[in-house]
Amino acid sequence: MGENKTILVVEDEEDILALLHFNLLKVGYQVECASDGEEGLQKIKENQPDLLLLDLMLPGIGGLDICRQLRAKEQTAKLPIIMLTARGEEADVVKGLELGADDYMTKPFSIKILLARIQTVLRRNRDVDNFDQNEVIVFGELQIHLGRNIVKVSGDIVELTYTEFRVLVALAHRPGWVLTRYQIVNAVRGEDYAVTDRAVDVQIAGLRKKLGGCGAYIETVRGVGYRFRETL
Numbered sequence: 001m002g003e004n005k006t007i008l009v010v011e012d013e014e015d016i017l018a019l020l021h022f023n024l025l026k027v028g029y030q031v032e033c034a035s036d037g038e039e040g041l042q043k044i045k046e047n048q049p050d051l052l053l054l055d056l057m058l059p060g061i062g063g064l065d066i067c068r069q070l071r072a073k074e075q076t077a078k079l080p081i082i083m084l085t086a087r088g089e090e091a092d093v094v095k096g097l098e099l100g101a102d103d104y105m106t107k108p109f110s111i112k113i114l115l116a117r118i119q120t121v122l123r124r125n126r127d128v129d130n131f132d133q134n135e136v137i138v139f140g141e142l143q144i145h146l147g148r149n150i151v152k153v154s155g156d157i158v159e160l161t162y163t164e165f166r167v168l169v170a171l172a173h174r175p176g177w178v179l180t181r182y183q184i185v186n187a188v189r190g191e192d193y194a195v196t197d198r199a200v201d202v203q204i205a206g207l208r209k210k211l212g213g214c215g216a217y218i219e220t221v222r223g224v225g226y227r228f229r230e231t232l
């Protein structure tokens, strides 16, 4: 599974660090560890990992600051980051995703699920925005014709509003990614469109209803946002 990839774990809780180190090594990853943010940043500078597992609550430089710093530098702008968070840190998760983290896991987490997420994130093409206008996105019975603004469920055209279509495309482009409401709004209208969280929820509710059985592809991630499921 490891395929010679290096994972850096930045985590101040020794037990969790040891657990991750052991399990990641076991499946064949190279593993580097750091127990605070400064050490983590130093290690990334010396030898850039393929993926970063980043605890958010760290002594000294916090996880969100690390995300911000990494995304601001060209060499690390696309370094895959999975945040490790405690329950109740949804507001920080939202911030982290908006700063460009790829995903998150809430502690305590299952190692099996974490390993699956790591593989998904390592597989991802971060240049998904350069898509082809003629592309048709297909998930089971759902077809999205990008250039033609047409959505079909089981071969039948579904009438969506322009905004609903854009919301669906934003989500379906990144299957498996959690998008915050703010990120969805940005994808739809660009930065200056002021819209409330509630408005995104209304769009999603409308979409789900119109998509019928395929509405289940849009999953609610409590306190954080929405995710397009890869399979039903």
Ligand code: CA
Residues within 6 Å of the ligand: 011, 012, 013, 055, 056, 057, 058
């Ligand atoms: Ca911590």
